[in-house]
Amino acid sequence: MDDKNIKIVVSGDICINLLQWKTNSCVGNLNWQSYPYVHSDLKPGEALLLSKLIASATNLPIISPEIDYSNRLFPEEMLHSTSELGLFSVSGNKSDKDKVYRIKNFLGYSGPCSEIPKLLPIVNDDENADLVILDDEDNGFNSSEEFWPLALKSPNKKPVVIYKMNNPIGSNSLWKHLEEFHIENTIVVINADDLRSKGVNISRSLSWERTALDFIWQLNNNPSLSFLAKCHHLIVPFGLEGAIHYRNDGTSESRLYFLTNEFEGDFIKDSQGSMYGLLSCFTAGLAHNIVFGILNDENLNESISEGIREGIVYSQKYFIHGFGKNPEAEVCPNSDIFAEGENDFIYKEQIQDVVIRNSNNPNCRACWYIIKDKSSINLAEIAYDIVKNGEESALKFIPIARFGNLKTVDRTEIESYRSIKNLMLEYISTKNTVRPLSIAVFGTPGSGKSFGVTEVASSIAPGLIKKINFNLSQLQTLEDLNNAFHKVRDLSLEGKLPLVFFDEFDSSFATKLGWLKYFLAPMQDGVFREGDSIHPIGKAIFVFAGGTSSTFEQFCGEEIEDEKEQKYFMREFQSAKGPDFISRLRGYVNILGPNQTDENWDQLFIVRRAMLLRSLIERKVPHLINGKGEAQIDNGVLRAMLKVARYKHESRSMEAIMEMSMLTNAKKWEQSYLPSKEQLKLHVDEEQFSRHLMQDAFFSEKIETLAMNTYQKHEMLKADNDHKVPSKLWNNIDDDIRNTSIDQIKHIPDALHRINYDIVSVKEKASVIKFTVKELNTLGAYEHKRWCLQKKEAGWVYGKEKNSNSKTHPSLVAWEILPEDRKRRVIDTVKFWPEILADANFKIEKLKSLCYCEVHGLLD
Template sequence: MPPINVLLAGDASVDVLIYPAQPGENTWHEHMLKTCRQRSGASLISKFLSDVALDCNFKIHGPILAGPVNIQHESVRSILEFEIHNDNDVNSSYFTLRLNRTRQLNYQSIWQSPWSSASLGTIDSTEKDILVFQDTQGSFNNPDDAIHFLRNARPGVLVYHMAPRLALGSIWETIRNGVHTDGGTQDPEKLVVVVSANDLRAEGIQLSHGLSWEKTCEDFIEQLGSVGSLVSLVTCAHLVVTFSCDGVIYHRGGQLNQPILYFDSNCIEGEFLRQNLGEVPGIKEAFIAGMVTHLGGSVKNLEEAIELALLSSRRLAASGLVRGLNSTDKPEHLVSDVMGTLVPSEYPVFKLPIPSDVIGSGSDHYWSILDRMVGDPAQVARDVVKHGITSSDSSRIPTARFGRLVLVDRHEIESFRIVSNVLRDYIDLPQTRPISIAFFGPRGSGRSYAATEMGRALLNGRNISKFRIDLTQISTPTDLIPVFHSIRDCNLEGGFPLVYINGFDTLVPGSSLPWLFHLSTPMLHGRFIDNGESRPIGRAIFFLGSINFKTYQKFQNQLGGSSRGLIPPRFEEFLGCLHGYVNMLGPDCVGEHDRLYPVRRAVILRELLDKREPKLKVDGKISIDESVLDGLLLVPSYRQGVRSLKSIISMSRLNGAHQFERAALPPASQLDIHVNSDEFLRYLDGKVLAESVREHLAQNIHIEYLKKRFSMGMSDEDRKRPGHQPWDQLPEEFRESARAHADNIPRKLRLISCFLAEKQDHMHRKPVEKFSPGEIEVLAKHEHDRWNAERLQKQWTKSSNTDPTVRTSSLLVAWSDLAKEWQDVDRELVASYPNILPEDYQIYRMGGVR
């Protein structure tokens, strides 16, 4: 097979690297800085690809590098200053460098053609040839050379790595309609344009940065077409938009296909860099090289190539630039490590078709990636408790982590990340005043824990001193003075004060929220009064916890209009002191559209069980009875939120236990302290259906049963039996049996990875119209086992004759011993589920949207 020609053209500019001598380097100038020059752009991509050329059957045609022969004589694009990163193994053969500062110079790039392209006929062209065009900021000083080359090249794929300004200039005009062909036309399907989200933002497209992947998708769909001058870019056949090393959106502008989001569920834009070495020169080039490696000369492989390109860029971000131990060694990329065999599981990246129709129409304001990727939040919650948030099934859920705090709800994630961005900027610069963040939420939502964990995570590596001020236990403002002195002392000693102020909205008889007034001066001016003298507090993070308002909006609406007698200007002054707020949702259901409360609760429950009894966990899996799990996860609310959930776990008999069984739970009278015990027991018994749905299903199950029994042929005596009567004449015991059957349907559906839900919550999913024979067999066997258990619990016994009057049945046998005709009764009953549902309910399959 002839090799695939990979031609690299465009910008191959020179950067100057400034880096320190290594510790212990035995030279007289060991404390001085060293410099070297290196090429980036097309030359660096060529370097990456050359490492895998043999394995990929590539013939690399790197840039000719027109201009001065010696790199030392060429114009410089930027100066990169590095410092030594101190996390290397002492036995390592190199030192890792971390980029400290970048300075761009006034520079105009020279278009560099590929080797052997001066006369294009010298290349043995194939249909799979790949041309990589590395754009430059501004313009080339020889664009005519580029235009001539692009008009005459005939690659199978043209990868155009676009640089600002976007979609402008004669070069773009030459190729915006696609690759030129021998027939004088252009083929748009062969053109792949790669651009960064930051470059789109610079052109005026409003894409939020680092909040949530759902918000990123919404902004992309709503804002991509907001700048008319970019129409040729937005409508190109293959547009690849990178969001740092954390995600990619693949947009097919020439088709009606949904855009595809590639994302890391544990990171948001910019987070992978923060967790590793920060910005690393060459990340974009590594992405392009990774993409080309897996294109195979055809855009048909582009979806997989994008995923692996993201992995290449992440490898480079994690490894950075390194320098050998010899004094003559210069900074280099670990090319073989970056371009070695890519394994998707190395840095798990997930794909999601973006619901552009839903976003564009605004028909579902509550859509989430969790819903699109998994489907049933309750099943996700069960998996989180049993296997942890990082298990294979749960790993697709976008999360945000701050220390031990794990967030899974999109709205909480966005709120926390907005505030964390503000705090990160505050922490990074010298400060003389505190910063103030308010926390709102229902009782027991974990405000104090969440605030403290976020502060600890953002201040990682610093000397933190934690302070707690409970204004519900303080009677006068003078009681605050000793605490403010301690905060001030902490600053003088080089520490970083982390202060949680509980109850800033405490009501005091005869006065309306007095603490707002007393806190305003320390928050705004960073000072407090002691014996008539004003003293500075210094830097500090103030977290202010509300005890009377569930959301900031309710706080603002109820107090802004003086509904409690507060002087509006004073209230506005307090609001002006805040630098942000967080609305905590907590573990309870907060509204009819809150489908994710079981998942939020599951994260908390997993940690509580871990601490309560380590023996419950074996090989990472917690052993817990399904009914207990349903009760703890699905009951809508606890009386005191997290505190009540924690108390129930503490009250359960789990010391030394290897399994959390139902018998370990406290009795109902004790449970009622912390939860509505009647409601809790209903969920414990698997009764998760609304009463109207339960009754509808029970009646229709009985109708289907009668249809099947009549088709089998019944004697007059059989027809008179109590269990064979119409629903309105059916004895209550048999009605309850049908209701128990209905109650068990959600649990049975989980056995075949399906779930029952309202249509309005899953309009994007295709409902299950019929089960496969294998699924019917699983459901039927489970239904017979359930029926056996129900009858045995009601003191029925096995007999050769069935007689309901004395509670005997000949069918009270194992599934394998049941006659086929009676097995078929169960099979037909379970097969009828999709057809007997209420009009607004459907059965769906778990997993990603098909």
């Protein structure tokens, strides 16, 4: 900071952190020198640490409590914490030789048991402070008014306050004081885990949408958080990967800040140790931008937005640096974490933000997707971009979940897979487990049931987990099942964790769902019976993959609407021990695959197809991707692969069409390389596929006819309005007018994309749709702007009169100031598009919105 006149006061609870760590013994002959050498050092904690972090982040002098560390003797009534340090790899990879010290074990606190720990006064406190930062760890500061900064207690002083709160309750004295006198300028910072510790039910590490919506629901409905709803600014960090900013300062809005390639808890691996002070470091990033905003008279909301980004960056860099390679010699915190460097692994520009949907409608909450709000283009264009340029380029603003070779942006899949991942992680880390972890997976044949779960498991513990498959439809007797259990047991005895797929577990065995009852004991007790012997299975993950049911709901009969059918199903289901089987499951996944599962709710199928198609190209025909990462694929082939209504065998059909195409020596996937219609028929509706394939050709050959029909309808409309005979026919008009009409038709597909429509070639005359007034205005504005650009490129300029010789035209102005009669003429032309396209066997089809609630008016 250049201006050194700004005054910052930092205060709060006080703690001294004692760090201990071991190194190799000293070289010598004395007995003690044969043991590890134990080092210890004292470091500032709580408000003392926060003041140092703020000083490093802002490069400004800080008014705060001070303490002399030189004599290493502190009053017993002062709070102390003790932590054991260890060496951990910087990256989290055990083979990484670059190691720093972080916390290995937090041993606890020591301090006065019967009274408030000793607090320290602010040295040279100043009532005119511009920024007050409070570290309330609920260790006595919030009830000790004599230690509060003067700027808070002095009348008529209005500093900006950052209140870092550890215990989210609205009854402490400090909060009541801030609420009464400083609420307008107070920014409350609370860690998400501190909210959860108070029983606030916010999902963890499933999807950013789910976490954000849970938070908003809790804030709106949980009585214990009602005091926080009064905050003008509330910031809740979620791990080191994201944060939510809730505003109630006249604008009611909540905004999610997130990293697209990480979810809450992803950044810190179990093998990397831990660090205290992460929230303080986040607060330092926030404070840095608040100070910048004060110096530059910036809007507080803008300062907070940038501050959240810097807080995430600083806290991640703080964790990576840890206590350094030598905690005694290195200064902590290291000032390098607050400076942007060439080798940084994270930049604030990578952190995206989106306004969170605020609705109590459960359907609306279920259909909110960040991909919709972060994209100004429709899903079809996103899908084309994914295939052409890859996910990294097309989806750089969208959360992407990665599990080994599996990538998904579908919120439903992300939440399901991450739920399974969390279950597996918890299971692997649990000692002395006596029963397998049981998970069910459903999906249509070819949707990728085995692939998805395998990739999730492999991404967790690739060296530990070993996959083994059994297809129950091929087993004939119970002895076959026992033999399968023996193979699982053998793997477990080898020290491996078996990932056991029981394919088609819902197939018949003597009766419908006849296998279920034979899994109850292995699932519940971890044993199987063979004659009079009982054998333990050992630690294993059972994955039950459905063969006859494509969804969990279908397996349970929840999709049956007829009451009699439902009762009959439940009698059979209970007889087959279905409810007992379900009670032993710990999770399930519905694999969506490349086909649309629901016309109203599943709009991301085209993006799933695009990601699968891009993956197939990269794996099977990588020579079709040039040095810039661009896939060489014909637009017609791309459209047909993405927009055909259904693949008969899901992902297997997409893969088969590629394998049947002659691409070995091809430089581009041209239409001529596709298999014949007879072969395509095995996997898609070949007629529909061909019409998507040839759409550009169909449209191109009819452009002049479409232009003529549009021109003639417009001329007839003008004649009717003016009560005159139509002027020149198409064959007699000037070339300039003819070319303008043809050019307009060429751009109809682009224009329709602006209002979320597409053109589809069909066999018969399509029904004629009617544009809304809003859609007509959007199309008119687009068409007018396109016409103006075309005219200007040809050398035309604005003039009060149209003159072909001097190239002047009175309509060369912005749409907003175009005279109403000229606007009407443009819109009248656009009105004819549905009719003339339908006559030429082109259907105008609505590109689906992600939000069913918006389409059907269900938003609150």
